Amino acid sequence: MSSPLHVTVTGAGGFLGTHVVDQLRARGDQVSALADPAACDVRDAAQVTEAIGPCDVIVHCAAVVTIDDIVRPEVRAVNVGGTKNIIDAARRVGARLVYVSSVHALTESPPGVVMQEAENFDPDTVVGGYAKTKAEAAALVLAADDLERVIIHPSGLLGPGDPGATNLTNLVRRLMSGELGVVVDGGYDMVDVRDVAAAIVTACRTGDGCYLTTGDYVTLRQIGRIVTELVGRRRPTILPTWIARVGAIPAEWIGKICGRPPLFTRYSLYTLGSGNRFDSSRARRELHFRPRPVRESLVDMVADLQDH
Structure with a gap:
């Protein structure tokens, strides 16, 4: 086994x-775990300088994930400005940088063409505020060839183990409780968080450039069927995407008023209808990435949510 590393992790x-x-x-x-903005607000260059001392590797996970269709200044400040500060910190301490981006940062391939690693990133060619900021940040990291x-x-x-209840975790929780009796037609590529984490740990020691850590294309119909079978509830009804799109705008406004973001927005519906497929062979080959079946992820996820 290789010698231990000193790794600083944001987010x-x-x-x-x-x-x-x-x-x-x-x-x-x-x-060195920088768990929240109180530990290190990545938007603040002075705080980053104070929080990140000598280390071998910086893993930059901190980001604002949003399903808004526009770029909000606060999102860009974290996802782009924060990444720039982390790049500067890596230069200052001489650390290897492992940056966690997203498949949404990649320009979509034409229908039927499997997406692979990008050699450049352009926020003008992706859709949604999150995707645009992650593309811009990935371009900064890729340009830091020193x-x-x-x-x-x-x-x-x-x-399992989602402390902040992300959108997909909220979806599963609401399916489990019976609160969500309808899901939208469509799906996307999904992967177990533990397998992505394992690839990141490997990347602390080896690898170079970009890697897709993706799993399998899964429909919300499949997720609904598996989750409801596990908890003994009735399967959700499938709502055609075009109907969901009609209700997306008022749902977004109601969500803002009530302080509860909707599960489905115009941007998330666009994503669920994209049908994108990804090639993770490079990560499998070079980072020993081994994504497990989605059903196994959901079984563990449901058990974890039942315990909490």
Whole structure:
């Protein structure tokens, strides 16, 4: 086994970040876990300088995930400005940088063409505020060729241990409770958070450039069927996408008024209808990435949510 590393992890209190920290510690690495903005507000260059001292690797997980269709200044400040500050920190301390991006940062391929790793990123060619900011940030990391850097592009994250209740976790929880009796027709690529974390831990020591850490294309119909079978509830009704699109705008406004973001927005419906497929062979080959079946992820996810 290789010598232990000192790894600084931003966003260490998030869904992916908590698994990265746990797996790093399990293999004996020393971890400086920056769990929330109180520990290190990545938007503040001075705070980043104070929080990140000498280390071997920086894993940058901190980000604002949103299903809004526009770029909000606060999202860009974290996802782009924060990434720039982390790049500067990696240069200052001489650390390897593992940046967690997203498949949404990649320009979509034409229908029927499997998407692979990108050689450049352009926010003007992707849809949605999150995708645009992640594309811009990935371009900054890729341009920092004076650093050892790896960019990880996960798809939708499933699995146990979500401390912040992401959109997919909320979807599963509401299916379990019976609150959500209808799901939208469509789907996307989804992957277990633990398997992405394992690839990131490997990337702390090896690899270069960009890697897709994706799983399998899964429909919301399939997720609804598996989850409701596990908890003994009736399967949800499938709502045609065109009907959901009609109700998306008022649902977004109601969500803002009530302080509860809707599960389905215009942007999320666009994503669910895209039908994108991804090739993760490079990550499998070079980072030993081994995504487990989605059903296994959902079984563990449901059991974890039942315990909490």
